[in-house]
Amino acid sequence: MNSFILSTPTPNSSNHSGEVRDVIIIGSGPAGLAAALYAARANLKPLVITGNEIGGQIATTSELENYPGFTGQTGPELTEVMQAQAEKFGAEVKIDYIQQVDLRQRPFRLTGADGNYYTKALIIATGASHRKLGVPGEDEFTGRGVSYCATCDGFFFTDKEIVVVGGGDSAMEEAIFLTRFARKVTVIHRRDQLRAGPLLQQRAMKNEKIEFIWDTVVTRILGDETVTGLELKNVKTGETRQFKTDGVFIAIGHTPNSALFKGQLEIDDQGYVVTDKYLRTSVEGVWAAGEITDSYFRQAITSAGMGAAAAIAAERWLSEQEAEEPQTASAAA
Ligand code: NAP
Numbered sequence: 001m002n003s004f005i006l007s008t009p010t011p012n013s014s015n016h017s018g019e020v021r022d023v024i025i026i027g028s029g030p031a032g033l034a035a036a037l038y039a040a041r042a043n044l045k046p047l048v049i050t051g052n053e054i055g056g057q058i059a060t061t062s063e064l065e066n067y068p069g070f071t072g073q074t075g076p077e078l079t080e081v082m083q084a085q086a087e088k089f090g091a092e093v094k095i096d097y098i099q100q101v102d103l104r105q106r107p108f109r110l111t112g113a114d115g116n117y118y119t120k121a122l123i124i125a126t127g128a129s130h131r132k133l134g135v136p137g138e139d140e141f142t143g144r145g146v147s148y149c150a151t152c153d154g155f156f157f158t159d160k161e162i163v164v165v166g167g168g169d170s171a172m173e174e175a176i177f178l179t180r181f182a183r184k185v186t187v188i189h190r191r192d193q194l195r196a197g198p199l200l201q202q203r204a205m206k207n208e209k210i211e212f213i214w215d216t217v218v219t220r221i222l223g224d225e226t227v228t229g230l231e232l233k234n235v236k237t238g239e240t241r242q243f244k245t246d247g248v249f250i251a252i253g254h255t256p257n258s259a260l261f262k263g264q265l266e267i268d269d270q271g272y273v274v275t276d277k278y279l280r281t282s283v284e285g286v287w288a289a290g291e292i293t294d295s296y297f298r299q300a301i302t303s304a305g306m307g308a309a310a311a312i313a314a315e316r317w318l319s320e321q322e323a324e325e326p327q328t329a330s331a332a333a
Pocket of ligand 1: 066132133165166167168169170171173190191194195196217251252253254296297298299
């Protein structure tokens with residue numbers, strides 16, 4: 001056994017009355033649905049538990065220009081195709097949100113709003129969620145001028161002046177997309193250089209509706225019924241000022257959705273589930289794929305690749321377990 005595996009759950013010790021699946025996949029983004037396709041084609045009849053939204057982060061992607069073979073369609077369209085393809089081979093997709101897991105015993109137990117699920121192998125593809133600024137007014141005005149999704153909310157800002165916070169690819173993509181609706185988009189970035197790739201940078205810089213405020217952070221979101229402005233601070237001069245705006249889109253990166261597994265799986269200091277090159281986690285029988293374990297690539301295509309790999313690994317492990325089972329039984333007799 002690889003030394004990376006830290007713990008092996010106690011076999012057949014979970015007190016349960018429910019059906020035991022071969023494989024359950026938590027999460028329905030590209031990693032989860034690719035895992036579902038591969039597990040289904042291996043005849044494992046996987047169950048995908050979707051989380052709050054089918055598709056994960058690409059559910060809010062307007063144009064997917066960098067998923068090979070898929071040109072110009074939207075994230076939800078890719079999700080629909082991936083789901084249908086997995087279902088065609090026997091995957092089952094269930095809308096539920098897992099609130100608790102027990103990975104100390106076999107079969108593993110997952111608890112969702114609809115009850116308990118039991119599985120021999122688990123693939124975690126819970127992805128990452130948008131990061132918050134953590135400033136006063138952010139929670140108060142979410143849905144009333146504060147948004148994390150241009151595709152979802154851009155339309156409400158037709159002919160308005162709005163702000164995008166962040167300097168990465170997401171921020172540039174959001175800013176460019178929002179110029180379809182807004183009269184003016186101001187990007188506020190905490191440094192004087194963008195993190196975004198050159199192509200998106202160029203497109204944003206060339207766009208006449210986009211302006212930039214550099215070296216500046218948002219310290220407060222102001223408003224009455226809806227957002228009316230921001231309090232800004234220049235990080236170089238320390239100067240603070242107020243800036244009028246009708247809305248603010250926050251695009252400052254993501255946090256892995258790993259809270260569910262704290263104390264049961266090895267998690268790094270950034271919150272990512274630690275895996276080895278076979279995507280095995282620190283508990284035997286549990287794999288992780290996509291942005292829950294990947295802070296570096298973070299693309300739909302790399303997540304899908306990891307999902308497929310995790311399902312292949314899980315299938316091989318299940319076969320090995322099955323081959324070992326009679327031996328264990330005779331040894332016990
Ligand atoms: P990201 O690359 O981590 O960028 C986050 C941005 O937000 C950075 O500019 C960062 O500033 C800023 N930021 C972080 N915390 C902040 C805070 N508290 N206050 C103010 N600013 C803050 O995240 P992302 O843009 O969401 O992209 C995630 C991944 O997806 C990346 O790998 C990206 O390449 C990929 N992606 C690709 C595409 C595409 O190719 N079409 C589109 C979207 C995303 P600093 O720069 O100072 O750190």
